[in-house]
Amino acid sequence: MRYLTAGESHGKQLTTIVEGVPSQMPLLSKNINESLVRRQKGYGRGKRMQIEKDLVDIAGGVRHGYTLGSPIAMVVKNDDFKHWEDIMGEDPIEPEKDIRRKVTRPRPGHADLNGALKYGHRDMRNILERSSARETAARVAAGAVAKTLLHHLGVEIVGYVKEIAGINAKQTNHSMEEKKTISEESPVRCLDEEAGKKMMQAIDQAKKDGDSIGGVCEVYVEGMPAGIGSYVHYDRKLDGKIAGAVQSINAFKGVEFGIGFEAARRNGSEVHDEIAWDEANGYYRKSNRLGGFEGGMTTGMPIIVKGVMKPIPTLYKPLQSVDIDSKEVFNASIERSDACAVPAAAVVMEHVVAFEVANALLEQFPHDQFPKLQQAIHTYREEIRCF
Numbered sequence: 580m581r582y583l584t585a586g587e588s589h590g591k592q593l594t595t596i597v598e599g600v601p602s603q604m605p606l607l608s609k610n611i612n613e614s615l616v617r618r619q620k621g622y623g624r625g626k627r628m629q630i631e632k633d634l635v636d637i638a639g640g641v642r643h644g645y646t647l648g649s650p651i652a653m654v655v656k657n658d659d660f661k662h663w664e665d666i667m668g669e670d671p672i673e674p675e676k677d678i679r680r681k682v683t684r685p686r687p688g689h690a691d692l693n694g695a696l697k698y699g700h701r702d703m704r705n706i707l708e709r710s711s712a713r714e715t716a717a718r719v720a721a722g723a724v725a726k727t728l729l730h731h732l733g734v735e736i737v738g739y740v741k742e743i744a745g746i747n748a749k750q751t752n753h754s755m756e757e758k759k760t761i762s763e764e765s766p767v768r769c770l771d772e773e774a775g776k777k778m779m780q781a782i783d784q785a786k787k788d789g790d791s792i793g794g795v796c797e798v799y800v801e802g803m804p805a806g807i808g809s810y811v812h813y814d815r816k817l818d819g820k821i822a823g824a825v826q827s828i829n830a831f832k833g834v835e836f837g838i839g840f841e842a843a844r845r846n847g848s849e850v851h852d853e854i855a856w857d858e859a860n861g862y863y864r865k866s867n868r869l870g871g872f873e874g875g876m877t878t879g880m881p882i883i884v885k886g887v888m889k890p891i892p893t894l895y896k897p898l899q900s901v902d903i904d905s906k907e908v909f910n911a912s913i914e915r916s917d918a919c920a921v922p923a924a925a926v927v928m929e930h931v932v933a934f935e936v937a938n939a940l941l942e943q944f945p946h947d948q949f950p951k952l953q954q955a956i957h958t959y960r961e962e963i964r965c966f
């Protein structure tokens with residue numbers, strides 16, 4: 580399974596094509612819309628999210644509620660396009676009608692300057708339109724297809740917020756269902772309610788200060804059998820693929836599995852997860868400090884992965900930069916931006932992880948037809964339980 584996305588932030592629409600989804604899998608627009616709506620809802624976002632009402636139009640690959648096995652095409656309209664038609668249209672503009680104001684002032688922390696140097700655009704709108712995290716709506720659409728597939732294979736996945744601006748959520752003991760409800764309903768998507776309130780205050784304060792803040796998201800995957808992924812080549816290690824997908828989310832700067840960087844400070848006896856077996860469950864671990872991976876393969880324990888998001892680069896509080904035309908130093912000022920997108924990013928992270936996890940299952944089992952994939956995974960689960 581693979582996917583591509585196309586579309587600019589203030590262009591007509593975002594398009595996602597997912598290829599390699601098995602035939603005969605139940606799939607409804609509703610499955611995708613639930614994810615799109617969740618991505619839009621996080622606390623701390625700017626005015627753009629009041630303009631957009633992300634809903635999918637499935638334009639190919641699904642008939643009467645089931646996948647065909649052909650590529651799935653999905654479209655999400657940009658409602659903001661109506662305000663940008665003159666600036667973002669595809670037709671050439673007559674010089675006297677050209678109302679475009681060139682963007683020549685790169686923002687520190689965004690893709691503006693490096694993108695301009697690479698693609699040779701002197702109007703950095705040509706960079707920021709595509710580097711914008713608006714594109715994550717298209718990725719969430721792809722991830723929602725993967726989540727639907729996982730759900731029908733007995734694998735559930737949820738993303739939530741662990742930390743914002745140094746405020747840490749306490750370890751909680753919620754079930755998967757509870758985690759999902761909180762991720763759905765809490766504005767800041769934090770499992771620890773008290774910490775969540777403080778996070779919202781920190782976001783309000785950052786807004787007041789014209790600043791931005793970052794944080795840490797966590798994704799939790801339950802129900803994956805052991806032995807998915809592979810150790811035989813660097814590019815078949817599933818933890819590596821997940822890390823790459825998480826790191827590729829706009830503004831993400833690092834990834835950890837389980838206790839993550841803490842492993843560097845502990846002895847081996849306090850890091851590795853002891854192996855046990857019983858008739859009902861087969862092999863299991865007495866702890867899950869390694870976050871569900873050994874040797875690039877799942878251990879059968881929940882996958883626990885964290886991603887670090889830096890603060891949003893577009894700031895009301897100006898940072899210094901250089902105009903690429905005049906070379907003058909200026910203080911960047913902006914019209915609108917998110918102050919904190921960590922709660923929204925938790926949903927994005929959930930979906931990019933879902934895609935990698937689903938794809939690993941497809942790579943390992945015959946998958947042209949969904950019912951046969953279900954059967955193959957069921958048989959494998961039985962085999963490894965008694966192994």
Ligand SMILES: Cc1cc2nc3c(=O)[nH]c(=O)nc-3n(C[C@H](O)[C@H](O)[C@H](O)COP(=O)(O)O)c2cc1C
Pocket residue numbers: 625688689690710711712715828829830831891892893915916917918920923924927
């Ligand atoms: C959900 C989400 C919303 C974002 N919103 C903004 C925003 O409003 N303003 C902004 O400058 N950056 C925003 N970003 C971050 C930028 O897109 C990102 O920093 C930029 O593309 C540069 O890439 P890099 O930070 O990965 O190097 C957002 C990121 C995510 C995941």
Ligand SMILES: C=C(O[C@@H]1CC(C(=O)O)=C[C@@H](OP(=O)(O)O)[C@H]1O)C(=O)O
Pocket residue numbers: 588625627628631710711712713714715716829915916917
């Ligand atoms: C549009 C989305 O996020 C955008 C991501 C983003 C950026 O620079 O990454 C900048 C902002 O866009 P605008 O300049 O239009 O206000 C965010 O709103 C979205 O998440 O759907």
